[in-house]
Each structure stands twice: as structure tokens, then as C-alpha cells.
Amino acid sequence: MLSRFWQLGKPYKWAFLAGFAFLLLTNGLNLWIPWLLRDAVDAMESGEPLSTVARLAMAMIGIALAQAVVRTISRLLVLGASRKVAYDLRNTFFAQLQRLGASFYDRNRTGDLMSRGVNDIQIIQSFYGPGMLNSLNTTIVYVAVLILLFRIDVGLTLISLTFYPVLLFVVNRLARHTYSRSVAVQEQLGEISSRAQENLSGIQQVKTYVQEAREIQVFSQLCDEFRTRNLALARTRGSMISVMGIASGAATLIVMFAGGQRVIAGSISLGDFVAFNAYVAMLAWPTIALGWIINVFQRGAGAMRRVDELLNEQPDLPVAAEQGAQPGFVEGDIEIRDLTWSHPADEGSEPARPALRNLNLTIPRGSRYALVGPVGSGKSTLADLLARVYPVEPGKILIGGRDINDIPVDVLRRSVGYVPQEAFLFSQSIRDNIALRDPDASDEVVARAVTAAHLDGDLAKFPQGLETVVGERGFTLSGGQRQRTTLARALVGTPPLLILDDTLSAVDADTEKAILEELMQASQDRTCLLISHRLSTLSGADRVIVLDEGSIVDQGSHEELVQREGLYSRLFVRQQLEQRLDVR
Template structure:
């Protein structure tokens, strides 16, 4: 029953509906004792020949009023208890979602999306069952069970009651044993479901890759194996679950056998009447539900405890990046200064960034280039505080980044990442994601700046075209430009394009960059790129090599010194010349 202790915070929060619901449950339990007693009285009156029509009407009226009261009470306790259980599921779901939005990149590198989805669906359903059906079952079974035993012992025969309860300790021992097995097996079953959930999500997302490489059969086989594992582990749960009812049935059967055998003797000895024996067996019949419910309770509780442990393990994960004490509630602006002595990812063997130092005045453009894995994206993620834990400091407008509230810092930055994520909604909704109140004129203006407006107008429904999940219906270049339009609509103090022009042609790239130079006067822009033409106009260019600044200066300065930048620029110019020559030769 540990899960009820773990959920004490919620029961305390919702104490009024729970107290009312439990009170009504107890009323219903007490009223259920009325019918067997009335039946016994009526049988004895019939046996004695003293039953009159008025007496029969009186007892029937008692039964009718009892049934009506139970009807109303059952309606309201369901609203109180099950309604509160739904609130718990909603509250935990909100807590999980809020926690997910606060977690850093490191968290999502360790956790699988399918597993997180399983926590927010299957696990919460099991916890909701505990707070609803679990509370109901515990209160109802204990109340009815205790009340029935007391009434049987006090009003009929305490000796017969003790005799019929002899098998009960065995049931307690067996159900406790089943509960331990159930907890372990259900935890494994939930883990298997999480893995299947993750596999399904990953396969659907990567369906293009699977089809391209002709791996449909292998993927189906892997899915089949994981699905079979889920069935196997849930069957292991079902095998334990299936033991409850037969165990209870056997114990109840033994109790009824003892009741008939010893009850008949008590009647013959004149210790009880035939009507009392009938009432006793009716009460014993009422004990069947508490016994069954008690077994069901262990089932619900162990499932809920396993799921709550899984959910708590996620909620207990520390937030790596959060507001510091006394964080400033203002949007930063001004000069950006980097002084990073060293940064390594958790568990990393070598620094990803080392001895990075430069200043970028407000309104300037910074270009960052280098080989793949040189640390370009990591540098940007430190600026937006997506990751932390470096030696050194980064300042924005004369203050350290951690002095600003995260929300305000990110309001100042429009970030277009390498991996462009579009939502399964319209083009207009995707562009206005960061500014939902934007007018259609503003959305269209941002699209024109990103050189995407002509493409959008050719879509079937224009700006109302649904792009599909992750923008599946769009090309890579179109997704990049919609992402750029989304960032431009914010009119941010700092615009970051993290290799965000790689999928557009040189002419479109130049059009976008020209638009940025015209519209972002006085605002800072940071561009990482593999194609050097994208950053040659920058006020400052950094060449990163294995996390260190290998070269730094303007395009003119870097072209006047031997190094990676000059070599790569000349190489790319030659490639472009060859491509133009090839195209010319083919046309002639």
C-alpha cells in the first residue's frame, strides 16, 4: 500500500471530495447490510405464521428506501472519487510536460521519446486507477468486510463467524505473495511497452529511410519481436493476476461449506433460527465481494506503484538549466562577449571547446566556420543556454547569461537550428509559431524575407496548406526557409542561423542574406556555414578547429593569410566555376 503513502500529497490536496466520497461509500456499505437482515426476519415471520400484509409492506418500503438512498449515494461517490482521480492524471500529465520543456539536450540524449510517451499515457492511466478504483476498492472492501463480520458475530453467532473466517488468513498470505510478483512483472511489462512505443515512433518517423534502403522486412521483423516481448511480459502479469479469483473462490467455497455444515448443527441445537442461518449465508455472500476486491486491490495498487515509481524517476531528474536566484526579468541587448576556457559534454573524454575568446558588438554579423565537429553548434547552444557547465563566462549587454531569466534571454534570440522541425499544421501557423498574434501581412513579409513566399503561393492552399508531420510534404530547402521566416517574424535582437542555408541554392542564399543586411541594421546576426559565401560579408569570422579558434578576422584579413579559410574559399570558388562551366558545356 506504499503508493497511497506516496500519493498522500494529492489526497491532502483533494481531501474534501475524497472525504465526501468515502463517507458516501461507507453509507452504501452500511445500507447493503439491510437486505439480508430483512430477508431473515421475513423468513422467520413466515415460518412462525405471523407475517401480515402490513408488516410485509413495511419491510418492502424499507428495502425500497434503502435502494433509492444507495442509488443517489453511489452516483455522488463516483463523481467525488473518480473525478479526483482524473484530476490526478491531469496534474501529473501537466507536471511531466512542464518538466519535459525544462530539460536540456543531455536529458533527451539519455531518454527515448517512446518511453517518455509511455510515461504520459500508460503509466498515468495505472496511477489514475489507483487513485480512483484503488481507493474505492480499499474503502469498500474494508468497510463491507468489517461491517458484515461485526453484524454476523453480534446479531447471529460469533462462534459460527469465527469458524467461517478460519480460511481468511490463508487468503491474506496468498494475495500478499501475488502482489510482490505482480509488482516486478508489471514493471517489466511497462518497460517492454515503452520500448515498443519508442520503436513504433522511430520507425514511422524514419519510414523514408527504411523504404529507401529496402529494410521494410527487417523493420517488421524487429517490430514483431518487440511486440511478442510485450505480449510475453503481459502474459506473465496475467498469469499472476489470474491466480486471484480462483484463490478467492476456493476460500469462499470453504467458508460456505463451513457455514452450511456448522450452521445446520447450530439450527438443530437451537442456537440460531433458520431465518438467521439464511441471513448469515446472505451476509457471507456479501463477503465474496470484499474478498474479490481485496485481490483486485493488490492488482491495482501494484500496477499503480510500479507506474508511479517510473513517473517519479522522470520527475526527479534534475533540471540542468534553470533561472538562478534573483534573475533579471528583462530582454538583453548589446555586446556579446565570449570567454570560455574549456567545455566538455558530461562523460566526454576531451574538451569540445577550448580557449574561445572574442567580442561581437551590437549590430555586427559573426560568421563561424570549420570542419564538421569543430564545435560550431556547441558554441551557439552555450549562448542560448541550452547547455551549461563550462569554465569561463559569456556576457550579453554587460551581464552574465545566467543573470537573465531564461525566458527573457530566449526572447532576444531567434534560433534556426540545423535540424528544422515543422509542426503538422498550416504554413502560416508554422511561421507564426513564436508570435501567434502576428497578422497575415507580417507572416507574408517574413516569408518574403526568407525567399519562401513564391513557393508558398504555388501550394494548393497557399499559406493554409498543411505541411504534414515534421514538414514531410516539403523539400529540405523549403523547410529551412520556413524556419528562417519563423525566426525573422520575431524580429529578435540576435538572429542565429546554424548552417540554415545548406539546402538552398547560391542565388536564393544571396537573396536571403541581402534581405537580412537590409532589414537587420543595428541588430546582431550569427551565421555558421560550410559554404563560405554565406559568411564572407561578416564583420568577424571565426575559424574553429577541434574546439579552438584557429583563425579570426574579416574575410579580407583571412584571405591575406595562409590557412584553412583561404584554402577552403579558393576550393569552393573553383568548384562553383567548374559547376558553371559544366552547365554551360551541356547547354551548348
């Protein structure tokens, strides 16, 4: 974690160093002022003419002007660099999110990830900015003031600072509390954020099922816990500030008492006394700030731990960008060899529930295969694995004779047009949603995809056609329109393998039938894998695979399966009966 702090700051080391140099300078100037004050008081006491005092006052004004400039520069450098560090970290964070695969997102909630990306990085920024600035400032002031105090009177310095070692001990103890309590506060904020995100994303359902009161109640509980944790943190912070204040005040007290005696005894001048007092007062602020600094550091460390945890997460799949762009497609027969697979989230759970068991299957190039089976039989899992959404052991899935693990990710992604079950659209124009794979796709390519997905009729009715922005200004697409948009999206780039996971379930049957027939005719070379619950759409398939509880229980052409006693024929007979009743 420490190395992460270093690594992030490194590109801006010159800005930080220059900032610190200016900070040193500004403090030097600042410390000069009480010294001039001391000379002024001594001049007054010894009855020198006012011109001496005036000259000293003029010098003070000159120093003040210079100090303002230098201070501004140092702050600009350090605070500016801290913003840039946060900018870099945010980009790194986002890039990391893009590297991580589906199993990571199954384990982590969106709200919590956002809390890390937004709130935690904000805190880390405070670490680099005000945190570094003030801690350095404090150190410089401490060291310089100590030197000056020793120059005035060694004995007085030693006794006036008796409290400081005690202070360090107490602060150190309190700091540990601050850390753990800050982490607890941040974690709770993550909870609140997750909860709000889930609620707002499902607000229609919340309303439809009259869940508002319960949602508010659960949310309030989270806020209540947040309040409790914040107050625990406040108690530590409060005592820290008080302890610091008392320690620095005690120093002034000692100066007054012991220093007063020395002035009376004549061992130091009145000017020395005044300057001593001013320097000890200068220590007060950095000492109080110390508590604040420790807080910023502890919070920074807590936030960094949460961000670091995410950045250290290893993707369980190779990342396309890191393999380098490779041209072309992967084509050929798909072979699945004795594939047994459990969802990563279910691993180690008892009883073991593999989603797929001992699956063997070959899908020849250019064929149309269909997958059917009851809910939870593993259809979508198989589709996910063919698109390599989750990792698979070597030697289990081969495309065109190549192990899926040996195919560069971008080639595989380009070659597989996968339309997952959930029709997710981005809040961008329909065109951008369709041309997701290739934003530079020509209008002609987009238009072809639109026509193939039977979306052209709908587009004509949309306010801005293809440029209509999804989800904006009350413009909502129906389930069927969303699904057909996702289909059009998969068709851009003409992938040689098309996987449709119940893609047209919300589209009426005749439209589905028409879309699929046209798709099949359009490209004879394309391998298609269809998952559907509508047997009506499967009759055109070359081969139908029947899955149950993760295993293939039957397969064959539609005709063969109908002839054979089994799950498929049972389903088919039932549908036939229904149809006959329908037709009379």
C-alpha cells in the same frame, strides 16, 4: 512517491470524502437487506401471517431504491474526482516536460515519454477511481459484516473465518510479484511505443532502404517479450484470484457444517443461519476483489514511480516562466572566455571528448561573424550554448558584459534569433509556424519576415497561402521551403542577435546569397553569427572564425585568412580553382 499520491488527491479531498461517506451509507443499506431476510425467514418458520413477510419485502424494495441513488452519487463523486486528478497530473506532466532542457531530451526517447504521459497516467487514474472505490468498499463491507456476524454468533464467526489470516499471508506474497511484474509489463509497453514512434517518423527512409522486414522483425521481438511478461503477470493474478475464491468458499463450507449443527442444536435460528450465509457470501466478492484491488494498487504504484521519476527531474537550466516575465532585450558584445565544454551525455566517457576546448572569442555588437570548420568541430555546439540550450559554467559566456547565467531566460530567448540545423515545423499553418514567438504578431510583421526569407513567391503557389497547414492532406514542403520558413520564424520580433546554423543549405546558392545580403543591409545594429559550409556566403562577413576539433585554429577577415597559410586558405584556394575551371 506516497506523498505524490496524497498531493494529487488533495484538491479533491472533499469530493473523495463525500464519495466515501455515500459509500458508507450505501453499504449500510446493502447490509440491512440480509438482516430483513433473517427476520423474514424467522417469521415464516414461526408461522406468522404473510403480511409480516410482505412488509419486510416492501422494506427491502425501499432500501434497494435508496441504495441505487446513494450508490450512483458515491461513484460519480469518486470516479469523477479520479478523472480530475488525472487531468491535473497530465497538465503537471506536460508543464514539467516544458521545463526540461535539451540534455533531458538527449537522454530520453519520445516514445517512452509518451508512454508515461498516456498509459501510466491512465493507470494512476484507475488507482484513484475504481481502486480507491473498491478498496474502501471492501474495507467497509469487511468491518460491517464482521460486526453483524459477531452479533449472530461469535464462535461460528471465528471458526468460519479461520482461512482468512492464511489468505492475507498468501496475498501479501503474491502482491509483491504482481508489482514487479506489472512494472515489467509497463516498461515493455514503453519500449514498443518508442520503437513504433521511431519507425513511423522515419517511414520514408524505412521504405527507401527496404528495411520493412527488419523493422517488423525487431518490433515482433519486442511484442513477443511483451507477451511473455504479460503471461508472467497473468499467472500471479490467476493464482491470487483462485486463492481468494477458495478462502471465501471455505467460509461458506464451514457455515454450512458448523452452522447447520447449531441450528439443529437450537443455539441459532434458521433465520440466523440464512442471514449468516448471506453475510458470508457478501464477503466473497470483496475478497476476490481484494486481489484485483492489490493489482490496481501495485500497477498504480509502478506507474506512479515512472511518472514521479520524471516529475522529480530537475531542469538543468532556469525556467523562463519561473523567473517571471521581464521586458527588453540583451544587447552588446558577446564575450567567450576560456570555454571548455562537453556534452552532458558524453560526460565521464573515455577518452574524454570535449566538444569545445579553451575557446576565447569576442563578437562585437552589430558585427557579422562566420563560423567554419570540419564536421564535428563544435560549430553547432557553440551556437547551442549562445542560445543557452545547454548549461554553461559562470563567467564563460557574457553578452553586453552580463554573464549569460545572469540574464533572465526569456530576455535571452527574445534577444537571440536562433535557427537550429534541423528545420522543424509544427503541423499547423505556415503563419502559426512563423509567428511562433508571438502569435499576436501583426500581418505586417509576418509579411516582412516572409519577404526577408524569400518565401513570398512560394506562398503564392500554396493552396491557402499563409494559412496552408504543414504536413496535412499530402501537402509537403521542400527542404528549402522548410528552411526558409524557420528563418522567417526567427526574424519575427527582430532579435538583436541572429544565429543561423547552416540554415539555407537546401536553398540554392543565389537565393541564399540574396537573402543574406538583404538581411545584413536591413539592420546594421544586429549581430549575426553565420555557420555555413558554403564559403561563398562567408565573403561578406566581418570576421571568419575557423574551428577544428573544438578549438579556434584561425580567425580574421576573409581577406586576411586567404592570405594566411591555413585550413581556410587551403579550402579557399580549392574553391577558387574550381571556380576558375568553371569560368574557364
